[in-house]
Structures are given as structure tokens and as C-alpha cells.
Amino acid sequence: MAKIPVFYSFHFNNDVMRVQQVRNIGSIEGNSPTTPNEWERLKRTGDSAVKTWIDNNMKYKRCVIVLIGSDTSTRPWVEYEIKKAWEDGKALLGIYIHNLRCPRSGTSRKGANPFDNFTFNDGSRLSSVIPCYDPNPITAYADIAANIRGWINSAIANKRN
Template sequence: MAKRRIFISFDHDDTAQANGFMGLRNIIDNFDFYNHKLDHRINSTDIEYVKRVIREEYIKSASVTVVLIGNKTAQSPWVKWEIEESLRQGKGLLGIRLKGAWGAVPSGIAPDAVGDWQPDKFASWIEWAHKRSMKLRSLS
């Protein structure tokens, strides 16, 4: 299996759990996890600049966008934009519900592309999302 670069999208309120998810990179082979919220060089109030960096340096090079779904994720304008941009670029899209979360699934994520917190399944789900995006691209 080829190495997959994963862009992680999440609401700021879920940073602690997102950090836990990204810690899985130490036990899941063939995946690199990236998240712009930890990149201090794009700590800017210029929204267009931040979007350009996210679009060109994070989403563009990703195979799959994983949206970590917490209680307020569906209301996050940044998560909404990251989903829209990922879809526009034809990236695989996967939603993973965080432990104990009850929030709505953000729009743009297909119902069959959402899973509960089951770390032993994440690798196969990410690969599924990538293959699904490749199939959808070949149909368009």
C-alpha cells in the first residue's frame, strides 16, 4: 500500500482529542497526518492567506481529509470550508466521530463515510475513502 497523506480537519474545541488521533501515526503504518492548526507560521488574521496556505500546502498534497466530528464540528465555518475545498479537489473524505461526541455530521460528508471511534479500523477506512475518491474521479 502506498503511503497516504491525511489532512485532519476538526473544530478548535476538540484539539485535545485531535492530538490523540494524530498520535496514532506512531502505530499506524503508511500514513502521515497533517493539520494546519498546529502550524504557527500561518498564525495570521488574513483569512485569504490562511485559506491559500491550507489549500495549497495541506489539502492539495493529501490523499484523504479526515474530519474529526465533535459536538460543534458541524457549526465550524473552517471545517465547512475545508470539506468544500477537499471535495473540490477530489480528495477522499472520511468522518470519524470522536469518543463521546453527539454532534451532527457536517454537510458534505456522505452518511456511509462516517465511523465511530474505532482506532483498529481507521487504516482500512482511510484506504476506503481514498479508493472511493479515485473511483468518483474516474466517473467524472
């Protein structure tokens, strides 16, 4: 079965170890992981370089998955990635990852929905049209592994035209 090309959006510092677990599921083709050193070097080169990196890595992806940890909704690059994905007509979805166990810090608190940060002209929020999945806290990894392909396919089928 062919892997679905996706772009992962997440808070690097807090959630990189949780995100790696999602990458290891293997049923999807995500953007290549960036090491902490590469990400820090990229950020030091300036906003323009970060935007170019995001734009290039998102370009041929069918879906953008926002992996939501405790502070994801406050991250400016996550906001940029959501806005870009929406403007480019990409499929979007969110998955709460706070219950995936990080080897350094364990689980974390559930973060706010980052799609609540975007409001349409009629006052409704982007979160009213973008699904966010909150896996079972006891079996979070297994729940994500069993459902992620379906969640992605549903987002692609239902994306805005």
C-alpha cells in the same frame, strides 16, 4: 508499504489531542501538525492567510479525512475544507473520534455529521455519498488503526470523477 497522503480536517481546540492519536497510527501521511500557537497566529493574520494555508496543505493530498468530534460540524474552517475538497474532486470521508480518550477531557459526545451541512440541487445531502465511520466505542483506537487504510483506499476508489 507506501503511506497515503491525506489532509486532516477537524476542530482544533476540542479535538487536537484525539487527532494526534490518529496521526500516530502511522499508516498514512497526514498534513504536518500545527501547534496551538501557530494556529492562533495564523487565524490572527486573517481569513485570506488561513485559506492559503489550507489550500497549500491540501494541494497534493489524495484524500481529506474529516475527524468528527462533538462540535466539528459547526466549524467554519471545516466547512471550507469540505467544500474545497469536494470542488477539487478529492476523496472525502469522515471518522467519528468522540470515543478516543483525550488526556485532558476524556471522551466526548458524538457530534453531528458535517456532510449534512451541504445540499445538492436535488435536495439530497453530501452525507448521502460521503462515508462516515463510527468506530467501536470500546476499542475506538484499535478499530481506526485496523481500518483507516481500507477506508481511505475505498474513498479514493469511489470518489466522484
